Amino acid sequence: MAITSANQLELLQTAEAVAREKMIDPGLVVEAMEESLARAAKSRYGSEMDIRVTIDRKTGRATFTRVRTVVEDEELENYQAELTVEQARQYLENPAVGDEYVEEIPPVDMGRIAAQSAKQVILQKVREAERDRQYEEFKDRAGTIINGVVKREEYGNVIVDIGRGEGVLRRNEKIGRESYRPNDRIRCYIKDVRREARGPQIFLSRTAPEFMAELFKMEVPEIYDGIIELKAVARDPGSRAKIAVISYDNSIDPVGACVGMRGSRVQAVVNELQGEKIDIIPWNEDMPTFLVNALQPAEVSKVVLDEEAERIEVVVPDEQLSLAIGRRGQNVRLASQLTGLDIDIMTEEEESARRQKEFEERTRLFMAALDLDEFFAQLLVSEGFTTLEEVAYVEVDELIVIDGVDEDTANELQARARDVLEAQAKAALEHARELGVEDSLVEFDGLTPQMVEALAEDGVKTLEDFATCADWELAGGWTTENGERIKDDGLLEKFDVSLEEAQNLVMTARVLLGWIDPDDLVADAEEGEDLEGEDAAVEAEA
Incomplete structure (x- = not known):
């Protein structure tokens, strides 16, 4: 297939048609054609040649050129695409290393195999451009709600047609008792958009707490306008949920605004979530007060907060225990998710x-x-x-x-x-x-004999051993594994040594041993104070 004047304009028309169908830039299709023609030319003239093709965007004329680059004599490897300075003098005036000699070559006649190869290149390029367009379109829509149509179900995962792409609603992101048929309309939350080799993957969810928050934003104008804010959402998908709201306008009741006239607003969300019961709770900066609200409808007698451990003890009347815990621990679990605290519930008798x-x-x-x-x-x-x-x-x-x-x-x-x-x-x-403790540790200021004994029992017997300890190893702390908070016991925790005190002790030991320059500590402290001052200034301006 020779590219003649008869089909030069047809190239551009084909590029326009493909670009319009796939909704991508026509320039990308033309570039794909240029690359495919260059590949066909290489198969005709030789694969080692550097052959380039340019298609005029107005006339459709394809120009085939061979490019040779000027290199040093000792670096000459590819005689088809490179030439020395001496050789280049035949074609160029005062050639230098890095210059290029470009000459036009005759167009190629594309055989059946070359034409098929060119077609594959164009299709691949168009497919990549289409995937990039899909990713660019949906990446900014992550965190929003989208309406779609169910296409099919694969191994429990629902494939959803969302316009210019497909989304996947995984089995664990569906509300338990929901089932879908092809062509059913569905509303989902775009949880994540990832760029992968097989194309952009759009992951949908109906169980995410953010889905409920976005539904309320659609139903409650005050939330959309910023007058009311959803501070926290906790869900047991398909069964029950709790949301915490606050109003920045004293004349507007946040709970009443979310419930709506005769419950119309909250009922619209409940219907979308297959009857999921929703408790709307006023948010409060005072954590114990907020927790009392979160445990409704149970009554609370007493609250004891341990801020360092992020735990809270709640005392309820004996007859309120089952109500506070809820069916299968649902009420206390949702309250814990809402407040971000571990909750221990006990009766007044306990x-x-x-x-x-x-x-x-x-x-x-x-x-x-x-x-x-x-x-x-x-x-x-x-x-x-x-x-x-x-x-x-x-x-x-x-x-x-x-x-x-x-x-x-x-x-x-x-x-x-x-x-x-x-x-x-x-x-x-x-x-x-x-136990073998050395005097360097015994005489270290800040440690009592009982502390030294506890350290020795754990193998810390010298000042060097002590200086290698982390602050949390001494004071204890909490770590989160698989969403569950786990207690880390500290060597000096039973002596009420705080994390800050442990850090100061360790740093002092490192200074005494010469591991750290005390001037560096002072500089770091001053820098931290400066950063805090800058943050405060930014907040004040905001």
Whole structure:
């Protein structure tokens, strides 16, 4: 097939038709044609030649050229596509390395095989351009809702026609009891768009919490306008959900606006989600208050928050326990997802028993250590004393306020407590030395003998060993694995050493050993303060 003047314009017409059908740039189709013609020419003239084809965008005329590049004599390898400076002087004036000599060559007659190869190149290029267009179109729509038509179901996954592409609704992203037939209309959330070798993959979801948030945004104009904000969403898809909302306009009730007149707004979302029950909860900055709202309809008697551990204890009346936990733990699980905290629920009876147990343990501690009768020990516990350290080092005035305790009695109590603590410290130090602890660790400021003993029992026996520890290894912490928070016990956690204190101790040890320059620490601290100041300034401007 020779490219003659008769079919030059036909090239451009073909490119236009293909581009219009596939909705891609006609220039990409023309480039694909140029590449396919160049490949056909190479099969005719020789694969080692550098042959290029350009098609005039107005006339459709295809120009075939052979390009040879000027190289150093010793670098000449391909005689068909390269030439030396000396050889180039025949064609170029004052040639230099890197120059190109371009000469036009006759068009090729494309045989059946060459034409088929050219067609494959064009189809491949068009397919790649179509995939790029699909990816560019849908990548910016991730995080939005799209309407589609069910095409087919494959191994439980639903293939959805979403206009200029196909989306996949995986089995685990469907609401449990839903089933679809071909040509059913479906509304989904675009969860992710990935560029893959087989083309862009568009993953859809109907179980994502964001799907519910987007549905409310469509039904509640105040959310779309930013007057009301959805702060958190937790779902048990197809069964129950909780959403937390806040209003930035005091005249608008966020819960009422989301419910709508006679429940019209929330009912529209419920219908889309196959009857999923939705609890709408007012959001509150105070986490305990927010949790009380999140556990509705159960009543809460008491809340104890541990911010460092991100855990919260909730005490409910005995008859409210099953309601607070919910069927198969659903209510407390959704409340935990909504607040981002681990929730421990106990009844008033269980909490009372636990407090009684703690009271008895502390009473026995003071009776044994300070040689007190039960009544006196109970007095100390009732006044809030929990450890021997508190008794030994508290101001005498705080002991005198206890009924029946005068100054002499207070001094005697403190003397006994200090004697016990000194004996414990001495025993701990002796045990640590038996375990092989070196003086460098014993004399390190900030560690008590009991701390040194605990470190030694775990194999930390020198200052170098201590300096290699991470702060979380000393203070403990929490890690998340497969969505579940797991407690990491710290070597010094039982001594109430915080993460910041552990970090300071380790850094001090590294400075003493010469591992770190103290000036670098000061510079890092100042840089951190500067960054905090910049962040505050940006927030203030915003």
